[in-house]
Amino acid sequence: MSRPESLSDLARAVRENAYAPYSHFKVGAALRTPSGKTYTGCNVENVAYPEGTCAEAGAIAAMVADGETEIAEAYVIADSPHPVPPCGGCRQKLAEFAKSGAQVTLATIDGAELITKVGDLLPGAFGRDHMETETGGDA
Structure with missing residues (x-):
């Protein structure tokens, strides 16, 4: 039986496919779900900067498109002197699908890693419970 690829290997490989002609800052992300399936994403820039997408968002979109809705573990890698945390929007996206x-492992291509938790990346996250009314129904 072959060993499944590590999230590190998957994120490192997909990072090479990033489309970053403006910033030249390539990012790769890999997610594993409780079922053991893995999903990857890379950043995709656009000349109209706000229209680009982050690596984490791409991996999450692939996961949801495949019918999965829970992240058990995430790995994000970039060419940076220090492990790069997800942007605020991606922190919220991770919090939507992960306990x-x-x-979450944040890594550099030189091998430095910082291991953290989704809750530590986004303390006080806006969540589903904020959308409920006092009677327990949806707003």
Whole structure:
């Protein structure tokens, strides 16, 4: 039986496919779900900067498109002197699909890693419970 690829290997490989002609800052992300499936994404820039997408968002979109809705673990890698945390929007996206205790590894291409949890990346996250009314129904 072959060993599944590590999230590190997957994120490192997909990072090479990033489309970053403006910033030249390539990012790769890999996610694993509780079922063991893995999904990857890379950043895709656009000349109209706000229209680009982050690596984490791409991996999450692939996961949801495949019918999965929970992240058990995430790995994000970039060419930076220090491990790069996800942007604020991606922190919120991770919090949407992962429990606060889900592991997130932030890495550099030189091998430095910082292991954290989704809840530590986004303390006080806006969540589903904020959308409920006092009677327990949806707003």
